[in-house]
Amino acid sequence: MAGGNDNTPPPKYEPFTDYYLHPTEGSQLVICPVLLTIDNYEVWSRSIRNNLRSKSKLGFVDGSIVLPDPKHPNFRQWGIVNSTVVAWIYNTLDVSIRSTVIIPDNAKTLWDDLRDCYSLGNGPRIFELKHDIADCKQRTRSVAVYYGELNKLQNLLSSYVKLSVCTCSAAKEYAKLYEDELLQQFCLGLEPKKFGSVVSTLLMSDPLPSMNDAYAKVVAEECKKTVSEAHESSSSATNGFNATGTASGRTSDRMECTYCKRSGHDKDNCYQLHGFPGGGRGGRGGRGGRGDSGGRSYGKGKGEFAGAAGSSRGNNEPVSDSDRGSVPTLSDVQWKELMSAVKGTKSGSSLDGNKLGTYNSIDTGASNHMSSNIDLFTDLHDISSPVGLPNGKSTTVTKEGRVILSDKLILNNVLYVPALKCNLLFVSQLLEKTMLFYYVH
Structure with a gap:
């Protein structure tokens, strides 16, 4: 057997x-x-x-x-x-x-x-899958990732909802209706800003395209936008490089400043005229030489020098390294005399502190010495001159005169500006008058 x-x-x-x-x-x-x-x-x-x-x-x-x-x-x-x-x-x-x-x-x-x-039971599971399908959106993901997740959820749902096999002539029509529903759900989850135009084209087609054709068109649109964005980003970077190169390359070397007579920049970008950016020193020929040797020296920017001059440090305190960095061409004695002149304190007997004490503001870029205190002037004469105020406004002054600060320091052509809320010293002129600082053109 x-x-x-x-x-x-x-x-x-x-x-x-x-x-x-x-x-x-x-x-x-x-x-x-x-x-x-x-x-x-x-x-x-x-x-x-x-x-x-x-x-x-x-x-x-x-x-x-x-x-x-x-x-x-x-x-x-x-x-x-x-x-x-x-x-x-x-x-x-x-x-x-x-x-x-x-x-x-x-x-x-x-x-x-x-x-x-x-x-799980069919009812709760079907409800969960339909909720997940309705919530399935692209959300900045690639089209392939979004479509893969949506297709997975739809296949899971179809495994629960099983229809009887139909062999009649309407079978193709029902299959087309099911595919159209999937297509509309796919278009609903796409980002409208990126694919609004292609979605409109797909949904306006009659009959609607197949799911595979629609997916291929959306992916092609995505590739087109990716290439376009990359090209725009590259063009922006190139334009920025060209702009930087023009400002500092050979083209700028052919420029000549009408103020300092040096090449490489124009008058609008002259550091000697407007001060160094951020209160620093730089530019061509930016190394400061000693005043007695004819070297070219440039002052600090407005903010930094004004902050150093306006500090509350006493007259007899030692000069720090930061002070020397502000105006490297000054000796310690010269620096103390400058601080005394600005703050109105006395350094020996050379300066009149009573008059200087009224000067409570400095500016490295002011056009002239200005004062609103008429008692400081020894003589006045009428003029007509427009002047800019520190608050950004402008006014027209009608008088100018002379202010004697000490036997060594006499400020001529000081503008009398009644509208000015403070007295303004032009520090660069002050240094030139005291022989403490030099401009060599």
């Missing part, structure tokens, strides 16, 4: 048949890359079914390959293949699931138990 005699050779099974097992298809094989957890049964089951179908073993879990009669030649082989399929399914269970599963002898029994335990 077949199967009862040990001397009878076992039947041979052809590859890709129900009872065939390749030597590499042992019980340790993991046939599915997706592990079953408590919330991914649909994804896992579809992957398992696909892999079992490729090995012609799906009948062991759906019940189409039943246990043969014990006297049948395939009875022994059925048990071998069935146990192997049980091991394959068990190998795809997550560790948290394995601890709750008792391995049965039948592959179909194991399959049914996992479905009953971990497959």
Whole structure:
């Protein structure tokens, strides 16, 4: 009797048949890359079914390959293949699931138990999937990533909503309606600012294009915009480089300043006339030389020098390194005399502190010395001259005169500006008059 005699050779099974097992298809094989957890049964089951179908073993879990009669030649082989399929399914269970599963002898029994335990009810799951589909938007992601997520959710929903197979003439029409719904949902989630025009073109077509054609057109539009944005960014960077190069390259070297007579800049960008940016020193020929040797020296910017001159440091305090950095051409004695002149304190007996004390504002860029205190002037005469005020406004002065600060320092052509709220010293002129600072043109 077949199967009862040990001397009878076992039947041979052809590859890709129900009872065939390749030597590499042992019980340790993991046939599915997706592990079953408590919330991914649909994804896992579809992957398992696909892999079992490729090995012609799906009948062991759906019940189409039943246990043969014990006297049948395939009875022994059925048990071998069935146990192997049980091991394959068990190998795809997550560790948290394995601890709750008792391995049965039948592959179909194991399959049914996992479905009953971990497959959510159709109603709640369908509601959840429809909510996820409605909320699925592009949100700055690429079109491919967005479409992949949407397509995955729609495929999951279709696995729950199974319609009867229709063979009538209306089958194609229903299939077209379903595809049009998918297309509209896809267009609804695209970014309107980037794809508004192509979406309008797609939806105005009659009939609507297929999902594949619509996806291809949207991806092509995305590639076009990406190239255009990259080109615009490159052009902006190039224009910025050209502008920088024009300001500091060979073209600027041909410029000549009408104020300092040096090349490389014009009068509007002359540091000697307007001060260095940020209160620093720079530019061509920016190294300060000593005044007694004829070197070219440039003063600090308005803000930094004014802050140093207006500090509350006493007259007898030592000169710090920051003070020397403000006006590097001055000696310590000269620096103290300058501080005394600006703040109205006395340095020896050379300056009249009573008159200087009224000068409570300095400016390295003022056009002239100005004062609103008429008592300081020794003589006045009428003029007509417009002058800018520190607050950005302008006024016209009608008098100018002379102010004697000390026996060594006499300020001529001081403007009398009644509208001025403070007295203004032009520090560069003050330094020239005291022989403490030099401009060499």
